[in-house]
Amino acid sequence: MTPVYLDNNATTRVEPSVVAAMLPFFTEQFGNASSIHAFGAEVGGALKTARRELQALLGAEHDHEIVYTAGGTESDSTAIFSALESLPDRTEIITSKVEHPAILAVCDHLEKTGRARIHRIGVDKAGRLDLDAYRAALSDKVALVTFMWANNETGTIFPVEGLAEMAKAVGALFHTDAVQAVGKVPIDMKSSVIDMLSLSGHKLHGPKGIGALYVRRGTRFKPLIRGGHQERGRRAGTENAPAIVGLGKAAALALQHMEEENTRVKALRDRLEAGIQQRIPNCFVNGDKDDRLPNTCNVAFEYVEGEAILLHLNRAGIAASSGSACTSGSLEPSHVLRAMDIPFTAAHGSIRFSFSRENTDQDVDRVLDVLPGILEKLRDLSPFWAGTNETPKAFKPVYA
Numbered sequence: 001m002t003p004v005y006l007d008n009n010a011t012t013r014v015e016p017s018v019v020a021a022m023l024p025f026f027t028e029q030f031g032n033a034s035s036i037h038a039f040g041a042e043v044g045g046a047l048k049t050a051r052r053e054l055q056a057l058l059g060a061e062h063d064h065e066i067v068y069t070a071g072g073t074e075s076d077s078t079a080i081f082s083a084l085e086s087l088p089d090r091t092e093i094i095t096s097k098v099e100h101p102a103i104l105a106v107c108d109h110l111e112k113t114g115r116a117r118i119h120r121i122g123v124d125k126a127g128r129l130d131l132d133a134y135r136a137a138l139s140d141k142v143a144l145v146t147f148m149w150a151n152n153e154t155g156t157i158f159p160v161e162g163l164a165e166m167a168k169a170v171g172a173l174f175h176t177d178a179v180q181a182v183g184k185v186p187i188d189m190k191s192s193v194i195d196m197l198s199l200s201g202h203k204l205h206g207p208k209g210i211g212a213l214y215v216r217r218g219t220r221f222k223p224l225i226r227g228g229h230q231e232r233g234r235r236a237g238t239e240n241a242p243a244i245v246g247l248g249k250a251a252a253l254a255l256q257h258m259e260e261e262n263t264r265v266k267a268l269r270d271r272l273e274a275g276i277q278q279r280i281p282n283c284f285v286n287g288d289k290d291d292r293l294p295n296t297c298n299v300a301f302e303y304v305e306g307e308a309i310l311l312h313l314n315r316a317g318i319a320a321s322s323g324s325a326c327t328s329g330s331l332e333p334s335h336v337l338r339a340m341d342i343p344f345t346a347a348h349g350s351i352r353f354s355f356s357r358e359n360t361d362q363d364v365d366r367v368l369d370v371l372p373g374i375l376e377k378l379r380d381l382s383p384f385w386a387g388t389n390e391t392p393k394a395f396k397p398v399y400a
């Protein structure tokens with residue numbers, strides 16, 4: 001039984017041709033790009049090519065607008081601390097309640113240590129940003145506005161371009177955590193007003209531990225990590241040459257495949273959603289129906305524990321994930337679904353299926369084969385389900 005991997009928003013498989021592109025930089029081409037001898041020059045040339053490949057995926061005007069980091073988390077931290085340090089007269093940050101922990105934990109820390117006032121903008125039931133609350137929070141005290149491009153749990157897309165224009169109007173810097181968007185939605189930084197953008201290699205079939213922060217030319221910037229002169233003094237430390245080359249290759253492949261694969265992947269996702277709708281009562285889709293990543297499907301199954309569904313799926317060779325952060329055994333529903341005001345009985349049973357271009361029709365068939373039986377079994381055991389005395393409801397998309 002071949003395993004079915006539907007957890008691509010957590011991480012993706014490194015594409016074999018990406019691995020092949022990386023390998024020489026562990027062996028023959030091991031030089032330090034800063035060295036003036038031939039070993040270094042060879043690597044320097046490869047890094048230049050990789051930077052151009054990533055530049056093309058972002059539609060960036062200059063290749064030196066890219067600062068390599070050790071991943072999405074470091075890119076997010078760099079953007080936040082840089083903005084606060086670059087605009088010392090401004091001490092407020094605007095973000096949303098549904099950001100990744102790489103943003104939220106930093107904001108919590110800045111607030112707790114008294115270094116910034118944080119505005120956390122809420123969302124509606126479909127995960128759409130409260131624009132009135134955002135407008136009300138904007139002022140000349142705001143150093144940074146940071147909103148994610150696409151949500152990792154629900155796939156909901158924020159209208160970042162318009163949000164950035166509003167931030168620029170009060171002189172604030174605008175950053176977007178685009179880790180889930182890069183490689184899945186077309187991006188053209190040339191025609192954008194976004195100042196900074198975070199991305200990560202392992203979310204687009206590149207290696208883990210490599211990412212980048214796009215910093216628009218002319219944007220005020222302070223490094224997070226100081227030391228050598230790598231990345232034009234914006235991120236010290238010897239370049240991770242194999243990973244940078246791998247990210248370049250992954251970016252080139254993403255750009256090449258994006259349009260056709262988005263269409264194919266969206267069809268798989270939509271077939272899974274429709275199939276669940278036909279086969280399983282009392283469930284609904286979390287997120288914005290229209291402005292959503294084509295690969296992400298987050299379904300709330302009422303009156304069951306998401307963890308129990310995942311364990312049964314895993315036994316059937318299917319990997320998905322739940323929104324709830326109960327790795328610690330706490331069974332707290334996800335902060336994203338809580339911000340969307342999804343009822344407790346549904347947030348607990350929410351499952352995310354996230355596709356990539358490696359998924360097939362057979363993968364969808366497998367899930368649709370086993371999932372109804374799993375739900376039936378678990379609901380038979382659920383005291384909440386028994387206690388509802390409800391007649392099973394038809395599938396009801398929350399966004400309809």
Ligand SMILES: *Cc1c(COP(=O)(O)O)cnc(C)c1O
Nearest residue numbers: 071072073100102152179180200
């Ligand atoms: C995965 C992810 C990150 C973190 O990226 P890493 O490279 O794993 O540090 C940040 N933001 C979002 C939205 C993500 O999905």
